[in-house]
Amino acid sequence: VFEPLTPERAKQLGAYYTPDPAVTFMIQWAVRETNLVIDPSYGDGVFLKKTSAQVKNPREQIYGIEFDPITFQNYEAVLRNDYKIFNLWNGDFFDSDGFFNNHFGPKIPVESFDAVVGNPPFIRYQTFKGSQRAKALERAKQLNVEISEHASSWAPFLIHAVSLIKKGGRLAMVTPAELSYAGYAHNVLKFLLSEFATLSILTFQKRLFPNLGEDTFILLGENRGQSTQHLNLFDVENETHLEKFAGKKCLNHIGKVEVLTQVEIDKLRSGKVRLIEYLINPHVRTVYKQSAKNESVKTFGSEADVSIGYVTGDNNFFHVSEQEIKTYRLSKKYLQPCVRRSNNLPGLFLKEDDWENSGEEKRWLIRIPSHISFNGLPKGLQKYLHTDNEQTLKRFKVKSREPWYSVPHIKIGDAFLTYMSHEGARLVHNVLELPAPNSLHVVNLKKMMYGQPYIKLFIVAWYTSLTFLSAEIEGHSLGGGMLKLEPSELRNVLIALPKNLTKTEVNKAYKQIDQRLRVRDIEGALDIGDQFILEKGLSYSRSECNLLRQGYRFLRDRRMNR
C-alpha cells in the first residue's frame, strides 16, 4: 500500500523530487557507454527509472540507496517489476561499508561507478544531527575535506558521492545555490575542482524548484581522476531548454556559457564576488568592474553606518493609535512619532503628510526612558500597559528586557533604507528626524565628505543604475522574488560620489528624484540620478549608463520572474 510522506517527514528527509526535464537531461549527459550507475538517495526512483531505459542490463548495472523505509517500500515493487532494478538498498548512504560489502552481494569496490546521479537530501545542520551527521563529517574528513559544523547534509553527501566514481566517470547532481557562496561550501567547491577534468554549474533563470526557498543548480563533473583550474557556468533560461542538449557532445546549446578562471573561482570561494555577477552580460560587467575601481565610487559601508531599527517585541502593542491615545488619555510626553514601514516612505525625503497619505492609521511609539519606574508613569499609561500585559508580552520576549516597557536602542538616522523590495531598495532622507523599527534599516553618514556635510548628495547618489545593479548583485532574492539586503550586504553596495557637482545641481536632482519616486517611477528616478551622478559627476557616457541599467534590469527581472 502506498503511504505518502507527511510534509514534516518530507522536510526532515529533504525529500523534494526532481522535475522530469532535469532528470532526462542529467541521465542523457551522465549515462553514456556506461557500465555501473548509482543514485545514492533515490526517493521515488525517477533517476533510476530513466537510467533503466538507457542501459543494456538494468538488473546488473543500476544501483540505488534510499534511507527512508516508507519511501523505500512505496517504490520498491515498481522499480523491480517494471524497471528491472534489483540492486536497491534501504539504508543510510553514509553506511557505505554496509551496502558495498554486505548487501550488494558480490563485493563491489568503492570506486566502481561510471556515473553517480541524483539529488541529495538538503537537511539543515539544526536537523541533520546525531550519529548520521558524525558519520557524514567523518567520511568527508577521510577524503581530506574539512567541513564545518554548519554544513547542511548535501555537502558531505556530495563529497561521499564523488568518491564512488571510478576514473574517467561522471557526476550529475542537483545542488543548492549555497555551493557558490556558503562559508562551509568553499572546501566542497575546491574538492570538486580537484576531482574532475571538467566541472560545470548550470544556473536557471526560472527556478528548478519554484516552491523551495533556496535556489538550486545542476552540477556536472566529467572525467574523474584529473583536476581543473576552470569552472564553466551555463545560464539556462528554464528547464525545457535542457532538451536542446539531446545527448550531444557539448553543452553549448542549452544556455549562455561563462568560463571562470582560478582567480575568479578564488574570489567566489572567499566571498568577494557573487556568482550572479558572472551571469550578467560581459560588457555590463566590464563597466561595473571599472566603476568599482573609480576613486569616486565607494562602498556604502565605507561612507555610512548601517543598523537595524529598534525592536519592540510587539509592534502592535508598543505603537498606539489615535483612538488608544484618547481612550487611555495618553500624554504626548511618552509618545514618539515614528516611521513604521516602507509604505510610510513614498518619496526621497520624509514629509509631514507622508504619514497621513500612506493609507494606514497613524501610530505613535511608546517611548519610556529606562530609569522611569512603573509607578512613576502617568495613570493612563499604566492602565494601557496593563491591558494586555503578561500573557501577550511573554510571547514576545519583552520580559528579558529591564524594564520591559522601555524599548531600547531607539536611534535617529540620517536616512532609512527599505531593505525588502520588488523593484529595488530605496534610500530616504530622514529630514523629520524620526526613529524606525526593524522593518527598516537605519543609515548614518560616518563623516563629512569633501569638507562638508553631503547627506543630500549621498541620498541622490543612491539612485543610479550602478547602485541598483550593485544592490542586485550583493543582496539576495527571497522565495516570492523580493530583493532583501541584510546590513552586511548593504555595506558592500557601490555608490558613486562625485566631487564636482554644485549645491544647486544636487538640489535639483534631489527634487526631481523625489517627484519620480512619489509616482512610483523608479526608472525615472534612475534616469535623473544617472544623468547627474554618473554622466555629469563621473563623466560616464550614455552608453555606459545604459549598460549598467541593462544589468540592473536583467537581474531584477530574473529575480522577479522566478
Ligand SMILES: C[S@@+](CC[C@H](N)C(=O)[O-])C[C@H]1O[C@@H](n2cnc3c(N)ncnc32)[C@H](O)[C@@H]1O
Ligand atoms: C532530494 S530527495 C531526492 C529524491 C530523488 N532522487 C529525486 O531527485 O526525485 C532526497 C532523498 O534522500 C533521502 N535520504 C535522506 N537522507 C539519506 C541518507 N542518509 N541516505 C540515503 N538517502 C537519504 C530522502 O528520503 C529523499 O528521498
